[in-house]
Amino acid sequence: MYEERPPGDGFDGRVACVWRRVNEAESTQLVVPDGCVDLIWGPSGAFVAGPDTGPMPVRMRAGDAFTGIRFKPGGVGDVFGVPVHALRDQRVPVTDLGFSVPGGRPAVMRAAIVARLRATAPADAAAPAIAEALRAGRSVGEVAWTLGFSERQLLRRSMASFGYGPKVLQRVVRFQRALKLARAGVALAEVAVVAGYADQAHLANEVKRLSGVTLAELRI
Structure with a gap:
């Protein structure tokens, strides 16, 4: 339970x-x-x-x-x-x-x-915006520019807030978006497009690397 x-x-x-x-x-x-x-x-x-x-x-x-x-x-x-x-x-x-x-x-x-x-000190106020921009499919460079950071500043703030850099964060939030879509019953081909993967093979490879299993197994 x-x-x-x-x-x-x-x-x-x-x-x-x-x-x-x-x-x-x-x-x-x-x-x-x-x-x-x-x-x-x-x-x-x-x-x-x-x-x-x-x-x-x-x-x-x-x-x-x-x-x-x-x-x-x-x-x-x-x-x-x-x-x-x-x-x-x-x-x-x-x-x-x-x-x-x-x-x-x-x-x-x-x-x-x-x-x-x-x-303790408050969390970085920019953290939610960083995660949301990456979840929306923007590139690391685009996120940095939109938020007014250099890419080095974005890396430093991402490490401090999330424990890893923006490229890893992007993979994680995109994976979680794909998992949510799949569990809602969206077809896997459509999941790949909506979640921002290059194609269904890219989706499958990333899910396997992050979870060790397939998206079909995870959505059960």
Whole structure:
């Protein structure tokens, strides 16, 4: 069972949702890149996940329960006291980050994150515009010009906000757009066009590189 809830107040618009998963049978859950960073409390304690650049299979036992707070792409800032790129493709226990989450109840996790948000600098205000422009299919050069940055400035701000450069971010947000379209029932040939891929072969190759499986398997 998996459910998401709106984040509620106190997160300054930087959190996408609060979620919970209870595994009903032993299985492997495939986590794919989405540009987000999550604070998760599970059977082994609390840890920070992401941002990912490739597939992350997670082996789960029957009855395992996970509770998470998912930051929007570019929303995490320095909440965990380390640069976002230091968390890239990592699963880091919060104790290694000097961060305490005494229990997995959503209210406790919420209070811990709200306190951190109040104590740290705000996220880069340009981050949502960067992600949205790349999601819309603009080139890295076009995005930099539109936002008034040099490409070097865009790279630096993208690394600080998302944990990787704009070219990787572009691949991730385009992949997520394609996945959303496919799950809505759009034909794969049309998904390729709408999501901004050169053709269906380009879509298939990128999905395989980012997820390790086909788009047909992911949309189930």
